[in-house]
Structures are given as structure tokens and as C-alpha cells.
Amino acid sequence: MLLRLLFVFMICRQGLVILLALSSAISACGSLGISRLPAVGNTINVVLELSPQVDSFEQARLKTLLEQEAIEFNRLNPHQRVRWHSVSSERLQQDLKFRAARGLTPDLILLASSRDLLTLHQQGFSTPVELSLEEKRSFPAWLLTPLRYRGEQLGVPLFMVSTMACFDRRRIPFSPQDLSDLLRPEDGSALALSTSLNGMNWILTGFGVPLLPLPGRRSNRQSQVLLALRWVQQANLQPHITFVSSEEELRRGLAEGRFLWIPCSSVWISSLRQTLGANLGVGLLPAGPAGVAKPLMGVSTWMFGSQSSPTQRKLAKKFVLFAGNAVNQRTMMLRLGTVFPVNPAILLPLNAYPTLSVMDVALRNSILPTLEQHHYFKLKDEQIGLLANQVLARSQDPLAVAHDFQHLLENAPAAEAQP
Amino acid sequence: MNQLLYFVLDLLADFTRVAVLRQFGAMGLAFGLWFILKSQLKLERRRWLGEGRWPFLKRLKPLANAALLWLCFALAAAWLLAATGVADLARYLVRFYALCMLSRLGLILLLNYLPAKVVQREDLQLVRPLLVVIGVTRLYSQFADLNELLAIQVIALGKDSLSLGALLLLSLGTYFVIVGSELPAMGIAALIRRVFTISMPAYRAISMLIRYLLVAVGFLLILANAGVSQALIAAVGGGLSVGLGFGLKEIFSNFISGLWLLLEGAVRPGDVLLLESGGNGEDPCEVLELGMRATVLWRDRDNVELVVPNQTFFTQSMVTYSGLRDRYRRGQVVVQAAYRHSPRIVIALLEDTARSVPRILAHPAPKGLLLGYGDSAITYAIRYWIENPMDGIGLASEVGIAIWEVFEREEIEIPYPQYVWHQAEDVPGKNA
Numbered sequence: 001m002l003l004r005l006l007f008v009f010m011i012c013r014q015g016l017v018i019l020l021a022l023s024s025a026i027s028a029c030g031s032l033g034i035s036r037l038p039a040v041g042n043t044i045n046v047v048l049e050l051s052p053q054v055d056s057f058e059q060a061r062l063k064t065l066l067e068q069e070a071i072e073f074n075r076l077n078p079h080q081r082v083r084w085h086s087v088s089s090e091r092l093q094q095d096l097k098f099r100a101a102r103g104l105t106p107d108l109i110l111l112a113s114s115r116d117l118l119t120l121h122q123q124g125f126s127t128p129v130e131l132s133l134e135e136k137r138s139f140p141a142w143l144l145t146p147l148r149y150r151g152e153q154l155g156v157p158l159f160m161v162s163t164m165a166c167f168d169r170r171r172i173p174f175s176p177q178d179l180s181d182l183l184r185p186e187d188g189s190a191l192a193l194s195t196s197l198n199g200m201n202w203i204l205t206g207f208g209v210p211l212l213p214l215p216g217r218r219s220n221r222q223s224q225v226l227l228a229l230r231w232v233q234q235a236n237l238q239p240h241i242t243f244v245s246s247e248e249e250l251r252r253g254l255a256e257g258r259f260l261w262i263p264c265s266s267v268w269i270s271s272l273r274q275t276l277g278a279n280l281g282v283g284l285l286p287a288g289p290a291g292v293a294k295p296l297m298g299v300s301t302w303m304f305g306s307q308s309s310p311t312q313r314k315l316a317k318k319f320v321l322f323a324g325n326a327v328n329q330r331t332m333m334l335r336l337g338t339v340f341p342v343n344p345a346i347l348l349p350l351n352a353y354p355t356l357s358v359m360d361v362a363l364r365n366s367i368l369p370t371l372e373q374h375h376y377f378k379l380k381d382e383q384i385g386l387l388a389n390q391v392l393a394r395s396q397d398p399l400a401v402a403h404d405f406q407h408l409l410e411n412a413p414a415a416e417a418q419p
Numbered sequence: 420m421n422q423l424l425y426f427v428l429d430l431l432a433d434f435t436r437v438a439v440l441r442q443f444g445a446m447g448l449a450f451g452l453w454f455i456l457k458s459q460l461k462l463e464r465r466r467w468l469g470e471g472r473w474p475f476l477k478r479l480k481p482l483a484n485a486a487l488l489w490l491c492f493a494l495a496a497a498w499l500l501a502a503t504g505v506a507d508l509a510r511y512l513v514r515f516y517a518l519c520m521l522s523r524l525g526l527i528l529l530l531n532y533l534p535a536k537v538v539q540r541e542d543l544q545l546v547r548p549l550l551v552v553i554g555v556t557r558l559y560s561q562f563a564d565l566n567e568l569l570a571i572q573v574i575a576l577g578k579d580s581l582s583l584g585a586l587l588l589l590s591l592g593t594y595f596v597i598v599g600s601e602l603p604a605m606g607i608a609a610l611i612r613r614v615f616t617i618s619m620p621a622y623r624a625i626s627m628l629i630r631y632l633l634v635a636v637g638f639l640l641i642l643a644n645a646g647v648s649q650a651l652i653a654a655v656g657g658g659l660s661v662g663l664g665f666g667l668k669e670i671f672s673n674f675i676s677g678l679w680l681l682l683e684g685a686v687r688p689g690d691v692l693l694l695e696s697g698g699n700g701e702d703p704c705e706v707l708e709l710g711m712r713a714t715v716l717w718r719d720r721d722n723v724e725l726v727v728p729n730q731t732f733f734t735q736s737m738v739t740y741s742g743l744r745d746r747y748r749r750g751q752v753v754v755q756a757a758y759r760h761s762p763r764i765v766i767a768l769l770e771d772t773a774r775s776v777p778r779i780l781a782h783p784a785p786k787g788l789l790l791g792y793g794d795s796a797i798t799y800a801i802r803y804w805i806e807n808p809m810d811g812i813g814l815a816s817e818v819g820i821a822i823w824e825v826f827e828r829e830e831i832e833i834p835y836p837q838y839v840w841h842q843a844e845d846v847p848g849k850n851a
Contacts, residue, residue, distance in 0.1 A: 043432035083429050085564055101507040102561055103438025307505075309435040 041311045043081040044107035044319065046070070047095070050088045051112030053247050057271040058338065059086075065335055066110070073322050080315055092116075096125045105305040107316040110158060114147055114301040115378060117155050118371040127306040128152035129317060138324040140344045146370045147301060154303065154371060156320050159332060159339040161298035162362035163202065166254055166264035166272055167281045175261065175283030179206055179231060182261075182286055185240040192242045192250050192259040193235065195388045197377055199247065199263060202295040204228045205367070206288020211296075211409065212369050224290065225409070226402040229391050236392045243392055245385075265298065266359050269338045282358050284365070297366035300339070372413040380408055433562050442499060442509040449495035453488045462487060478527050482520060489516050511561055515554055522546050533605075544598045552591060585645035592645075596637030604630035623688035624681050627709055631678065669728070673712045676729035681709060686732050686739070691746070691808040692716065693738035694725070703740065703748075703808050719809050740808030747780070748808035752818045755796035757832040762789050762797060768829060769801040772821045778814055780804040795837040 048066060050059050063086060070082035087095045089112060099105050105125055111117060120126055131153060136144060139157055147155040165175040172189055176182045182191060193199060201211050207228035209221050235241045242259070244250055251268045253259035255275040263285055264272070273280050285293040302320045304313065322328065329341035333348075337355070340363055341348075350357040369377065377384070387405055390396040433439060462483035470476045492513045500506035526546065529538045559565055569584030581589075608626035611617065617625070642652070659667070680686045690706045694716065704716035704725060714732065716725040740748045756765045766787035773785035785803035792798075801822070805814055826833060 041432050041435035043429045045433075081425065081429060081432075083563075085567065098507075101505060102511075103436050103442060103505045103508060104433055104562060307436055307438045309437065311435065312432070 041309060042079050042315060043083055044308070044312050044315050045083050045085060045104075045305075046108040046110065046316075046319070047092075047106040048084060048086040048110045049092050049112045050086050052089060053265060054112060054267050055248075055251060055271045057274065058267045058336075061270065061336060065332060069323055069328060069332075070319075072328075073319055076322075077318075080318075082319055093120070093123070096120065096123075100125055100307065103307050105307040107305045107308040107312045108319065109303040109305065111155070111301045111303055113161075113298045114155055114157075114369075114371060115374045117147065117301055117303055118149055118375040119378065120303060121149065121154050121371075125306055126154060126303045127308075127313075128154055129156060129304045129320075131156070135321055138321065138326075138343050138345075140342065143299065143342055143368070146368050147299075149371045155301035156324065157342040158300045158302055158320075158323055159329075159336075159342060160363055161300065161339055162266045162359050162366055163198070163263055163285065163295035163298075164266060164358060164362045165261065165283045165285050166268065167261040167283070168254065168257070168276060169279045169281040171260045172281065175281060176286045178287045179203065179289070182241070183231075183235060183238055185238065189240050189261065190242065190259050191240055191261045192244055192253055193263065194247050194250055195243050195245055195385060195392065196247060197381060197384050198296050199250075200232070200384070200388060202263065202285050202293035203232065203288065205294035206286070206290060206292070207231070208288070208290030209409065211294070212367055212373055212412065221409075222402050222406040225405045226398055227289070229398040229402055229405070232388070233391050233394065233398060263295070266340075266362070267298075267338045269355065270336070282355050284358060284362055292365050294365050294367045295362070297363060297368040299342075299368060370413065376412050383408065430559075430562055438503070438505045439508060441503065442506060445495040445499045445506075446492060446509055446512055449491040450488070452495075453484075453491040456487060456491070457484050460487070478530070479524070482523055482527070485516075485520050485523070489513065489520055492516060508561055511557065515557065518553070519550055522550060533602075537601075537605075541602060545595070545601075548598075549595065579648045579650055581645075581647070585647065588641055588645045589647070592641040593638060596634055596641065600630045600633035600637065604633055619689045621684070621687065624684060624709070627688070628681055631681075669730075670712055673729040676733045677709055677711060677714070680714075680729060680732055686714065686737070691740040691748075693740070694718070703811055705809055720812070746808060747804050747806060748811055749802055749804050750811050750815050750818070751800050751802045752815055752822065753790065753798060753800045754819075754822055754826075755793065755798050755833055756826070757796055757834045758792075760797075760831050762799070765797075765799055765831060768825055768831065769799060769822065772825045773801050773803045773818055776803075776814065776817050776821050778805060778807075778810060779818070780806060796834045 046066075048063060054062070063084075067084055070084060073082055074080065085106070092109075096105060096109070109120075109126070111120075117126070131144075143157045143160075144153065147153060147157065167175055172186060193203075204225065205211055208224045209228055236243055242253075244253070247265070250259065250262040251264065251272065254262050254264070255272055269280070269282065285295060287293055302323075304316055308316060323332075324343055326343050326345045329343040330346050333339065333341045333346070337353070340359060348356060348360060350360055384405075387401050387408075391398060391401050434443075463480050467476050467480070492509070496506050496509035496513045499509055526538055526542050529541070533541075556565060559568065566584075569582060569587070571583045572580040573583050573586055574581040604626050607629050608622050611625055612622040686692070686706055686709065688706050688709055691703050692706065694702055694704045702718050702720050704718045706714060707717050707724065708715040709729070713726045713728050716727055717723075718725060740746060754769070766789065769787040770785050773779055773787075774781065779785060780803070783804050785801055788800045788802065790798040790800050801818065803814075803818065805811065823833075825831075
């Protein structure tokens, strides 16, 4: 009987009329901001991007934390609901395309980093957000500015991730202080480096190569690039150093004992600590001849969907501000212990948590690319990988590669702000 | 209950988006356009071009308005896609409506090959529920991740658990395997019948056996795909065995009996059985369907369908007119004639009369017999053979009427009971 009723409702013409009328009425209510029924139109869909650079253990912790945050938000706002859904980075664009084609782009997307924000915006999946001065107080200006594009705020940060050095204390008591130390083999040490942009940039900055040029400060640093490439080439000749193409391999290598020292993301610390326990050492990345290493900063960023109703847009912003408030930011930092809060009002317990202290210094040394720079390097990712491989395989003279590299860096869009 | 309410409200929230509203608005406009066109064109009533030449067009007429609606929807969706680039919900409706229409078309075409009753049953039991399931799941997947919903754990048994997807697969999958196996089984059995030229009852039995086989294989595949752990199967099996011991005993017994009867071939759909009918003597009944629990018999006398538990055929002896040898049945009409008529003449008349009645077989020939000498008349019987056992009673009546007419014409008397009274000689008072 129920099946017949459903069938009549779904395919009979009368059913269609009812369905159309009902949906139109609900849509009209929501679009006008009239929601007399509790919670109709007051639900937002939030998508969490699961990056392959974050291991599954940390992903699960992050999901749990955000779900708890949503529950807390629902508790404080009983007629407003947050619905979570997670998508892997590889499927994110496909998922957004599928939803956008139906008018159902998520109201909020929590990107693992701001790297893809501009691309997604240009594909029409996101809409800028307007923050009042009061609302901006939850976020430092140096974090908000790089998330702007053509004067519009495309994203809002949730937390920061730093790149550090992780090592096995049993074999390497202290992390190497500079790049030349890396080349000196300790007894039985096995180091690993990545050939990705994120894995190479801190080496380049150690040699004084300005990866993210500031406006009006473009200069020819080909000699520094050449020095950095020669160092990479020399490092590749060392039997104790291995270059890998994926960052996941670095993490797994350290956990499995194949590598004893790696450059690592702070979000790997929990799972590495699960495997290595107290033997996990955390330190700063080795400095270069020109100064400290400046890795790229990871900023987990909220992106606002382009097809939300006015009510949903308002609610999405409310939730973002809720997640950015000092209490939630502090809770997040203490529960995860591997990410840094963006709210400047939080006092960090650096003395109590040595790892947090190292993360703090690492973050201060980090550089945050603007959306355009991210976009540029994303487009050039393959080319950078190719150049790196040419250096590692010695198939090209480093001088020629340095020239190409310099050319790539010269054409990068200028940064507007630095931390 | 609250969870369900929130679940619905969450879904409804998506209907508040302008892009969604636009799509449903366009569909609404398309519906309005269709309504006007429908009342103007009157497609189902008017005579179609080529209708006389191609009679099948007449059968498609009930689909005309639906096709027009689909066309309006499709045009609206195409326009919306070109104008805004956001029309996949509208296109989903168009695709789903096309699927519904195609299913109706398929059913109309099936009427050429299958009895209307079977097609109607397939429509109600298989096609419509299947469309509802497809429609609901596909609609849900337009708004949210169906896999995520199906992955929700709904039943936990110790360390094992059953997801919503597995539960739906077990329930709906089993239902659709049972219902959907009928047509394929009939198709395979029809093929076997054509190749091996088997009888109709054998065809029906084979069809039923194939269906059971398909259901068994389907059920095993469902269990394998649902990821039901061995522990859970053991737990359910344990519960089932207790159930079999008590309430389910009869059901299981009937099921096994039905399976055995099919394998043995003792009772098959199409067979004619003699069934005790209380004080009314015995009635021949045709086996319509040998089901999992009971057998459905059709009784010609009052056109009723009798549902007889399968194990009845196992525990009681049955008379069948359509066993392994043939389906012929011998009928008999008993009649009396006066002593003054020669038995040879009467028997010849009876045999001729029986031969003249339609549907009585010439071979074996009708046989007249003298059964005995009664008080008032000689008792004869005319025995004859008929092809369809279900015609027994009707033909006996026809033969009886024909005998009466022949006896009337040939002045053969069917005597009333006759008594000869004698009075004894020495009864006192005789001469008084």
C-alpha cells in the first residue's frame, strides 16, 4: 500500500503537481528568509576536504572535532543545523561539479589548505564573504589578506599547519641545525627529502632564494638558485639521503623505521607519536647558508559555496565565526595538539608544550603564499617537479636548470603581505 | 523520530536555494504548458495518423499524454541548462519520468507475449516497486551522499553489525529476487519447452523449479554482497531453527513438500485432481499454481480457487486424472431399462448415443455394459473416454440427456419401481 502511494506520488501527474507546489512553497519561504517551520532552510551543508597529506588517523580526529563543534553549535542554536560530509582531495572538484550542476553546492567547504581556493572560485563554486571590522578581529590581518583576491575575501582561515623536522631520537639525538649537517652522515642515519614544491622550497629559502617575491623587490637570484640546486644534487649522491616523490612516503618511512629524519607536517605528529612514542623528536628545519629555512605555511580555509540561499549564507558565516572564536580555537588546539589557532586572542601555553613551542617558531619562519601565488605554483607544479628530477638525475646542467628555475620564480605573482 | 524529522528538514533546506527553486519552477511551467497542450490536442482520444495501418499504435495511445509531458519537461530542462548551466535536478526528473514511461511501454509490449494477468502482476509486484526504489534512492543521491547513508550501522550484534545498505539489500533484494525471478524462469522454461517439446504441466513445473533455483542463487549472492558475517548467519540460523521447532514448522514443512512434489512430478501445475467436497461427492480441480507454502486449485463447479497446504498432498492419497501416463478420463452414466427390451438392442443404442455426443472420444470407443438385473429393471452402464478431465460432470449430463432422448424416440421404457403383491390362501377371514 505504501509502495503504491509512493509510486502514485512520484510518477503520477497529481503527485508531480503536489511535489512541485510543495517545493516551490518551501523554496519561496527560504529564499525570502521566511522560515516559519523550525529549521526549514536553516541547515547548512559543510564539506570537509580530506587531504592525502593528512594521515587517516589525524583525519579521523579532525572529523570528530569538527562534528563536536557542529553539535555544540546546534546546541547553542537549536533551530540551526550543520550537516557534515567529507570528500577526499582527489574527488573534491568532481563532487563540487556534481552538486553545482544541481544547484546544491555546499554552503561551506573546509579546504585542507588555501592552495586550491582560487581555482575553485574561478570554477564558480565559491562566493566571497564580507566581514565586518568586528568580525575580522578573530583573525589576524596577515592571515586574511593572502586569502583575498581582487579586493574580495574568498576564504577565512580555521587553523595553521607548520612544516618541521621529525626524527627518531634513538638514532638521531638532535635534528641537524643546518643543511651542511644533513650531508654529513651520522652512524647509520637515513634521511629523506621530498621533491615536491613544498619539500624543496625550504631548501631554496635556506640559500636565500625568495620563493614568494614581494612587490617591487624582484631580483635576479640565479646564483643562489644554482647553489641550492647543487646542494640538492650533492645530497642525492649521499648514500644516507633518499629523495621521494610523495610526502606520504616520508611519513610512512619514518613510522616504519626506514627513515630516521624527515621534513614533516605538524599534522603528522599524532600518528607518528602513536608509532614512535617518546622516541619521536621534533625540531626546526635546518637553516641554509643564507638564513633560516622558510617552509610554506598550510592554512586550513573555509570557502563559502556559491549557491546558498541568503539564510544559509548567513548561517554559514555564523558557523565560521563560531569556529573562529577564542574558546573553540583553544579547544581545537588543545584537542588536536598538531594545529595552530588563527585567533590572535589565544595565549599559547608554549612552556607547557615543547612541541607547540617548536611549532610556533616554525610557523613564525613560514611563508604564506597569496591565492594567486598558490594558483601560479599549482600550474607550475609539474614543471618544478621536472626540473627537480633533471637535477637529481643529472640529466641537465644545474646552470641551465637554475636559469629555468629563476625564470619560473621571476614570473610568480608578487606577494602582498608576509607574516 | 526527531532524527527522522531533522533528516527531512535537512533535505528540505536544499529546496530553499534559488538554483533549486529555478529548476522546480521550470518544471512547474513545463507542467502548465503540458496541461494546456493536453487539453487542446486530446492525443489519447483523436485518431492517429497510420492507426489503421499499424494496429499497435492504438495500444500506445494511453502513453501519449505521458510522452507529451516528458517532452515538455525535457524542453524545459534543456532551456534551463542553456540559460543557467544548472539543471541536473530537472534533468533527473526528465530521466526518471522517461524511465517510468519506458517501463509502461515495456509492459504494453509484454502483453503480446504474456497473459494480461501475468503482466498486471509483474507491473504491480515488480515494476512499480522497483521504480519507487530507484526513484527514491536516485532522488536522495541528488541531494546527499547515498553511500554515506547506506553505510550507517543500524543493527549491532556483539562485534558484528549490519549497515542500512545491507539491511535494505537483504529485505528489498530478497523481495525483488523472489518477484523478479518469475519472468526469467518462465522464459527459460519456455525455451526448454520449445526445444524438448514437453507438456504444459511439465513446463510449469520446470518454470517453478528454475524460479526456486534463481531465488536460491540470488539469495546467496545477496548474503555475500550484504557482507553478513558467518557469526550473524549462525545466529539467525540458530533463531530460525528454534522458530522451525515451533511456529515455522508448518511453513517449512509445506515449503519442502512443495519442492518435493515438483521434483517428483506427482502434482504439477495443470494437473487435474479429484478432491473430496464434503457431502457433494468428489470434484475435479485443476492445479493452478504450486506455491512455496500452498497449492492453488481451481474448481470448475463453482469457479473458486482453493488454497491447499502443500503437505496435504504428502500426507493424503490423491486421485489424479493427469498423471504420468495421460490426461484421459473415463466417465460413466448408469441407466435402467425395462425387462421387455433386449439388452443387446439397449447396449447398442447406448454406445451409439455416447458416440454422438461431442467431446467424447471415438477411441477408445464407448462401451455399454449390463450391470445387473434389478427388481424393476435391468441396469446398464455406458462408459466412455474424455480428453479433458475437468469436463467429466458436464459431459455426463450431456450423455444422460442424449440417452433420454434416444430412449424416448425408440420407446425404451425406463420403468418405475414395480411391486407384485400376493395374498396367501389360508389367511383367516378370506371367505368371510
